Amino acid sequence: MNDTTSIPGTTCASGPMYQYRYFAKPRPISTVCWPGIGDFVVLSIDPVASVGHLDKIAKRAARKVPVRKFVALTTSGYGLPLKSKPYTAFLLAFVRQGLPTLDNPPWDTSDMCYPIFPNTYHPKARGAVRPSHPFPLQNCYFETTRPFLTYYNLRCRVTTTPRDYTPVLPMPSSELSRLERLMDQEVHYRAEIRCQLAQGDLSAVASIPLPPSPSSAYGTLPPSFPPTSSSLDGQSSDESSGDEESEDCVVSPTSEADDVSIIRSEDSSGSFADEGSEMDELPTDYDAVDAQLDLMLRFEDFMNDTGDLRDPVVNVWYDLDMVTEVTDPMLFIEARKQLLQIIDEAEIRLGIRTGTSEPSAQSDRGSMNTLPSPAVLSAESLSLPRPREGFKPRPSRWMRLRGVTRKLVSALLQLHRVQELGRLTSRFASSRT
Numbered sequence: 001m002n003d004t005t006s007i008p009g010t011t012c013a014s015g016p017m018y019q020y021r022y023f024a025k026p027r028p029i030s031t032v033c034w035p036g037i038g039d040f041v042v043l044s045i046d047p048v049a050s051v052g053h054l055d056k057i058a059k060r061a062a063r064k065v066p067v068r069k070f071v072a073l074t075t076s077g078y079g080l081p082l083k084s085k086p087y088t089a090f091l092l093a094f095v096r097q098g099l100p101t102l103d104n105p106p107w108d109t110s111d112m113c114y115p116i117f118p119n120t121y122h123p124k125a126r127g128a129v130r131p132s133h134p135f136p137l138q139n140c141y142f143e144t145t146r147p148f149l150t151y152y153n154l155r156c157r158v159t160t161t162p163r164d165y166t167p168v169l170p171m172p173s174s175e176l177s178r179l180e181r182l183m184d185q186e187v188h189y190r191a192e193i194r195c196q197l198a199q200g201d202l203s204a205v206a207s208i209p210l211p212p213s214p215s216s217a218y219g220t221l222p223p224s225f226p227p228t229s230s231s232l233d234g235q236s237s238d239e240s241s242g243d244e245e246s247e248d249c250v251v252s253p254t255s256e257a258d259d260v261s262i263i264r265s266e267d268s269s270g271s272f273a274d275e276g277s278e279m280d281e282l283p284t285d286y287d288a289v290d291a292q293l294d295l296m297l298r299f300e301d302f303m304n305d306t307g308d309l310r311d312p313v314v315n316v317w318y319d320l321d322m323v324t325e326v327t328d329p330m331l332f333i334e335a336r337k338q339l340l341q342i343i344d345e346a347e348i349r350l351g352i353r354t355g356t357s358e359p360s361a362q363s364d365r366g367s368m369n370t371l372p373s374p375a376v377l378s379a380e381s382l383s384l385p386r387p388r389e390g391f392k393p394r395p396s397r398w399m400r401l402r403g404v405t406r407k408l409v410s411a412l413l414q415l416h417r418v419q420e421l422g423r424l425t426s427r428f429a430s431s432r433t
Helices: 056-062 173-198 202-206 229-281 286-304 330-349 360-365 374-383 397-432
Strands: 010-012 015-017 040-045 069-078 087-097 113-115 140-143 155-159 313-317
Touching (some): 056 330, 069 173
Antiparallel strands (some): 010 015, 040 313, 069 087, 087 140
């Protein structure tokens, strides 16, 4: 390699080359619009952008959320990064300075972390995770207490903004895979504790510290009095009336079900008759065509995915020298909770959801893992508010297919041009040598 290629901003046969801080060889790219998987980043929440899809009241409340800089590692990404998209979704592993401060055994203890080399100290002598270069900040760990193993706590929407990429510190893919395995083991460890507690395992029960004794007005439990004869008579009469009501309950749903089934059969017969002519016009391999259409629409969603609207919007930088000390990542969790509360209040205020529905954090924890029954869906659809004026319905599947096909063809053409440029560059370089 020529000496000129090691100097930032110089030009060689393939174009300008830039020297990176932690790489010996220069590279042809100096700025990027989003991080790569396995990059250490300095990040800060943009509270106003996080609620940008809501009203002015939410934006005014978001301005009160404190803005701090945190250090994290990108562990995975979602969707297709494009410069035309405002955000790209990423999953992060947060870095802390010093051992964890949470103390809630057996769920959260100070040893639930992994040192980042050159830091090697750990209370249980766990091996350090090694970046491509020794980490420039001292006494740092990847925290694995419960808040930092909870999936929805770690998701972010990274802004598509050009940043200087030359100071980036990456994690080797082998070490990144090792870190993910270690975090999976932490999750399985907590699942085993829950199973042991459910089975009444004495060692698991003994690992949980006893709560402080509650104060009571009674020195001992109040005595229990035997039931009187009048209460027994009342209980027997209630049971007999309950039996009669239970018989009525057994009979009544059957008749209602019959009525529903009759109505459904009448509706279905008419709909089948109307669809008969349309079904005759469809090709014989309609299932295969429909499967291809579904695949294309999934690809469109993959291209258009910008992350969950409940996830915070963050700005990232790649120069770890921006910070002299690492902010406690628990403050990131607190800021995220504040934003979720603002989002919940705004969604109720705007009629997006009712006040009796579960909060955002609860829905992220697992309420979306199960699908409601058709009866619940029909009942909820009746109570939904009507769309406002100017509301544009979602395009049909075929219109979406046309749009995604154009995008796919454009992306393939750009990829072809890049490959051709690479071939020409390699040929030119080989001819020079």
